[in-house]
Amino acid sequence: MQQTPISLPDPASIGRSAKALFYRLPPVRNMPVFKTSGTELTLTFPKYIGGFGYDVAFPPSAAYRLYLIRILMPSEHTWQDEERAAEVQLWGRRAGVAPGQTDSIGVASFGVSEGTTASPFLHAVAKDLALHVSDLPHAFREGPLNLSSLFAADDTTMSHDQGVAFFVYNGSLTEEPCCGMVKWFIRATPVRAHAEQLMMLRRFAAQNMTSKPPAMRRPIQPIKCGIPSERVTLVSAVDATSLGKYQHTAKAKAAPPDPMARLSISEVKSATARLKQREDHLKALETEDQDDTSTAESTKTSSWIVDYEGESKPTKARNEYNEVLAELASAEDKLRTIHAQLRRYNERLRCLNQEEDTGRKPWHFEMRVPPHSPIYPVDAGCLADPYCRVDVEEWSPTPPLPARDWQHHPLRANLMQPDLPDLEYPTCVEVVDAPLPQPVHAIERPKEAVVRSDVTSGPT
Numbered sequence: 244m245q246q247t248p249i250s251l252p253d254p255a256s257i258g259r260s261a262k263a264l265f266y267r268l269p270p271v272r273n274m275p276v277f278k279t280s281g282t283e284l285t286l287t288f289p290k291y292i293g294g295f296g297y298d299v300a301f302p303p304s305a306a307y308r309l310y311l312i313r314i315l316m317p318s319e320h321t322w323q324d325e326e327r328a329a330e331v332q333l334w335g336r337r338a339g340v341a342p343g344q345t346d347s348i349g350v351a352s353f354g355v356s357e358g359t360t361a362s363p364f365l366h367a368v369a370k371d372l373a374l375h376v377s378d379l380p381h382a383f384r385e386g387p388l389n390l391s392s393l394f395a396a397d398d399t400t401m402s403h404d405q406g407v408a409f410f411v412y413n414g415s416l417t418e419e420p421c422c423g424m425v426k427w428f429i430r431a432t433p434v435r436a437h438a439e440q441l442m443m444l445r446r447f448a449a450q451n452m453t454s455k456p457p458a459m460r461r462p463i464q465p466i467k468c469g470i471p472s473e474r475v476t477l478v479s480a481v482d483a484t485s486l487g488k489y490q491h492t493a494k495a496k497a498a499p500p501d502p503m504a505r506l507s508i509s510e511v512k513s514a515t516a517r518l519k520q521r522e523d524h525l526k527a528l529e530t531e532d533q534d535d536t537s538t539a540e541s542t543k544t545s546s547w548i549v550d551y552e553g554e555s556k557p558t559k560a561r562n563e564y565n566e567v568l569a570e571l572a573s574a575e576d577k578l579r580t581i582h583a584q585l586r587r588y589n590e591r592l593r594c595l596n597q598e599e600d601t602g603r604k605p606w607h608f609e610m611r612v613p614p615h616s617p618i619y620p621v622d623a624g625c626l627a628d629p630y631c632r633v634d635v636e637e638w639s640p641t642p643p644l645p646a647r648d649w650q651h652h653p654l655r656a657n658l659m660q661p662d663l664p665d666l667e668y669p670t671c672v673e674v675v676d677a678p679l680p681q682p683v684h685a686i687e688r689p690k691e692a693v694v695r696s697d698v699t700s701g702p703t
Contacts, residue, residue: 244413244415244423244467245412245413245414245415245423245464245466245467245474246414246415246421246423246464247319247320247414247415247416247417247421247425247427247461247464248319248320248321248414248417248461248463248464249320249321249412249414249463249464249465249466249475250320250321250322250323250324250463250466251320251321251322251323251410251429251431251475252323252475253323254408254410254431254477257410257475257476257477258476258477259476259477259478259479260411260476260477260478261299262297262298262299262478263297263298263299263478263479263480263481264295264296264297264351264409264411264428264478264479264480264481265295265296265297265298265300265301265480265481265482265483266293266294266295266296266351266391266394266480266481266482266483267293267294267295267301267306267482267483267484268292268293268294268295268309268390268391269292269293269484270387270388270389270390271288271292271387271388271389271390272387272388273288273289273290275287275288275312275371275388276288276289277371277372277451279447279448279451279452280448280452281448281449281452282315282316282317282445282448282449282460283313283314283315283316283448284313284314284368284444284447284448285311285312285313285314286311286312286313286314286368286371287310287311288309288310288311288312290310291308291309291310291336292308292309292310292390293308293309293390294306294307294308294309294335295307295309295333295335295349295351295428296349296483297349297411297426297428297478301481301483305337306335306337306338307335307336307337307348307349308335308336308337308338309333309334309335309390310334310335310336311333311334312331312332312333312334313330313331313332313334314329314330314331314332314368314444315329315330315332316328316329316330316441316444316445316448317329317330318330318354318355319417319460319461320352320354320429320463321463322354322431322433327354327355327356327433328355328356328357328436328441329354329355329436329441329444330352330353330354330355331352331353331355331364331393331434332350332351332352332353333350333351333352333390333393334348334349334350335348335349335350335351336348336349337349343422343424344424345413345423345424346413346424346426347424348416348424348425348426349425349426349427349428350425350426350427350428351393351409351428351429351430352427352428352429352430353393353429353430353433353434354429354430354433354434355433355434355435355436355441356433356434356435356436357435357436357437357438357441358433358435358436358437359435359437360435360436360437361436361437361440362392362434362435362436362437362440363389363392364388364389364390364392364393364434365436365440365441365444366440367387367388367389368388368444369440369443369444371388372443372444372447391482391484393430393434394407394430394480394482395407407430407431407432407479407480408430408431408432408477408478408479408480409428409429409430409431409477409478409479409480410427410428410429410430410431410475410476410477411426411427411428411429411475411476411477411478412426412427412474412475412476413425413426413427413474414426414427417460417461418461421461428478430480431477
């Protein structure tokens with residue numbers, strides 16, 4: 244029994260099989276369940292989605308139904324002893340095969356390397372991760388998760404005649420008990436992705452752990468018998484989406500039947516059996532298509548799905564809801580700006596009165612922002628990080644909140660710039676005899692990275 248993972252050999256030294264890797268993966272519209280363990284992301288779907296199979300055709304009995312996606316960083320397998328930045332694994336269960344039996348699980352694996360082009364699949368995963376950590380109740384997905392993009396040929400140097408080349412071998416699980424019941428399909432060429440996409444995945448997996456990471460990842464296993472060509476073969480990937488309909492094989496035209504000829508009973512029974520077999524085949528394909536296709540892609544146009552304008556009612560209601568939220572946010576920003584201006588004018592008037600009563604200029608405080616802080620100056624008199632917003636004033640005779648108050652209500656980590664360190668709290672420095680401020684409409688960050696400010700509505 245060959246153990247997994249292995250170091251994949253040079254494709255030029257591997258023989259090619261007459262079979263093919265057929266895949267039929269519709270766009271995923273349901274939000275998956277995310278789990279992380281430090282160096283791994285797991286996406287679990289509520290029901291089976293599409294599938295892939297290994298045969299000379301794509302019968303339903305040979306399909307592995309997709310139920311799980313694993314993203315490992317770095318890769319488990321190696322390609323000619325070369326490790327890749329990540330490995331995306333699509334796990335499927337074979338219908339009609341009992342769990343634990345040989346070939347009961349199939350895994351389509353893809354090595355990911357840094358490149359100049361972005362990966363559409365990782366882009367959609369990043370959007371799902373952003374919604375997963377977002378506190379906004381009106382956050383919606385921008386589009387479906389397109390799994391077929393992983394099979395797309397972006398480099399023709401290692402492509403087979405009909406599609407991208409895949410290694411195939413009978414292997415095992417990579418975790419205990421390491422049973423040998425898995426058939427592995429591993430893409431020979433890498434999937435390209437931006438370095439920012441890979442960095443975002445690593446950052447999310449490290450900061451949002453839901454389970455403990457494994458104590459030790461399984462090392463590369465030697466190929467049994469030491470002969471890769473006897474254990475690993477090379478096949479091509481074929482999109483089976485267009486192969487779901489009944490295909491009739493055209494034959495040579497026969498002579499027209501004699502109108503006076505009579506059919507025997509055996510011929511009638513044979514023709515009836517062939518017709519019934521064809522009808523059963525069409526019904527099976529129709530049932531399979533209904534299972535693999537989501538409700539939004541259905542061609543049925545009932546009154547509660549499509550209105551007279553041709554736009555789905557849930558989508559229309561969602562768009563109207565987003566428009567109302569945008570209008571409310573705009574009105575709230577305007578009110579916040581007016582309120583900040585009134586506070587600044589009121590504070591300036593207090594300062595003028597204090598100068599007239601005491602005969603000297605009042606004191607003020609400078610808030611010194613660390614060079615790597617996740618707090619940024621924005622318009623309307625605010626400092627903000629990606630997930631927290633704190634209103635401040637440009638100038639005030641009263642000191643801001645002390646550092647201990649900030650520590651009781653810390654800001655979140657800076658997820659938008661994961662290369663920066665964790666949060667550093669701002670420090671306040673007292674300045675004497677400062678010139679009186681002039682009213683302005685926005686805060687501009689000075690060149691010395693100092694923002695004059697006072698927290699007027701901070702954590703309570």
